[in-house]
Amino acid sequence: MKLLSVIALPDRVKARFESSFSLVEGRLEDAVHLQPDAILCSIRPYRFDRVVIETLPASVKMIATYSVGHDHIDLEAAAARRIAVFNTPGVLSDAVADAAMLLMLGAARRATESIALLREKRWTGWTPDQLIGSELGGKTLGILGMGEIGRRVAQRARAFGMNIAYHNRRAVAEEQALFHPDPHALIAQSDVVLLAWPSTPETRQFIAAKTLALAKSSMILLNVGRGDLVNDEDLIDALKEGRILAAGLDVFDNEPNLHPGYLDLPNAFLLPHIGSSTWEARLAMADILVEAMETHDAGGRPVNRIA
Template structure:
């Protein structure tokens, strides 16, 4: 069976590129984002698929311009909001992504964010690195414990459930807000709240793990933040635009939100600069899936998807 011919329009970890090259007919274009779209389209002529990153939009104009040879678009991400799925469907182009393999890495990052926010990690690191630390005192940088607190999870999919599993080990009670309740074997005792305001008022910390959709865009706005308990913590490992930055920054400044742990931002990497002046904002540069294990698994998931398409089968990681 002839391997899929793929234009890899991004730079990937060396091990992943080796995996792709050993299984596929690949053409690497690591600087694709800096090149004209016409050049990208020309390089795709005669190839079966385009592999890109979440930061590279595959809008209707690009999809309509793709050569007739292109049968698939693959994204090295779980998120799909950068791809016009309707345009791909119209052209009959399959869309592949990398679900499931990121659960552990992203869930672990959520707990890192939660702990960093709760225990004032930004201020602590700054104190040590600045050389200003004068030694232990009983009043220094007092945070809060996770044990005995209620964690609310917005989006109880695989990653949300992975966060819940880890948070239980810290002695936290779990509740969640989804469009519908999970079956008991998946909920594992987590309490479902159908009403968003009721949900937010019942929790001590919020972990955002939902997809970015029109329903979730701007979900955490001023009104909903006001419904949260004073001193609550906010963590986001989903997508930046789920949070209204103006509202969260105001709440961090006032102390209504005790602290936030953020791995994703609107307009990243150009995040709102006001976050940088907030000691109670624990910030990471979108490293949720940045582990050796998950990076290799993401590549292998796409390789398996391409192999299935080449064999005339429907890949498990196909969304269109």
């Protein structure tokens, strides 16, 4: 099978695809003359909307997105063209959960200020009042979106002695975790709030002035879900005015053009969307897509087929 990759791949990941397919790296526009059987994409730089999908050559039978998120693909349009779509669920959950803990610790222990103090050569030595942060033990972690990533974060947070609460569309079988049917009540009662939601009409811009007004002044907000879950202006104002304690963010609206207001906030701990950036996750993402495309080509139904 000929596979057109419209994203840049690490060499080890590229080799995995090359072991199973005739891999060509190029632009989406190249599909017309390359006539690939499948296209490998991700959340950037292309959006596979209805117009794009309808203009793909007839040779294209599969779209494999190197991501869990798939809001960049019009699934209905793909189904209408009988193009199978696959994503990478589950295999990056541990990597993202690790990153969530990094965000939590970085925000709680004032890592942005600490790193700046050292790198700018302003540190004059230990003092009792230097950069006092917060411990995690005994605090309540409220998780908005108790999917696979939410569960993995809960597992790690329990090891830090945290209490777990969550909101989901429905209660899940999660031991020692308190279900909140109302996400607003969860925010009001949590010391740390983790956004692990997908981007949907119901979740977009959920974190805004009204919801932030419910939070404790000591609350820490974390986002490993989607950037558009947050109203940037409202969150920046809340951080500036001390209405919440801190934020740890790995995803941003309009990436890579994050709101410049975050950059000057000492209580914002920021990462450049590295949640799944481990070799273990990257190779597992390739494996699950290779297996899906081979299974589909052989007439099977891959478990990660979403259209």
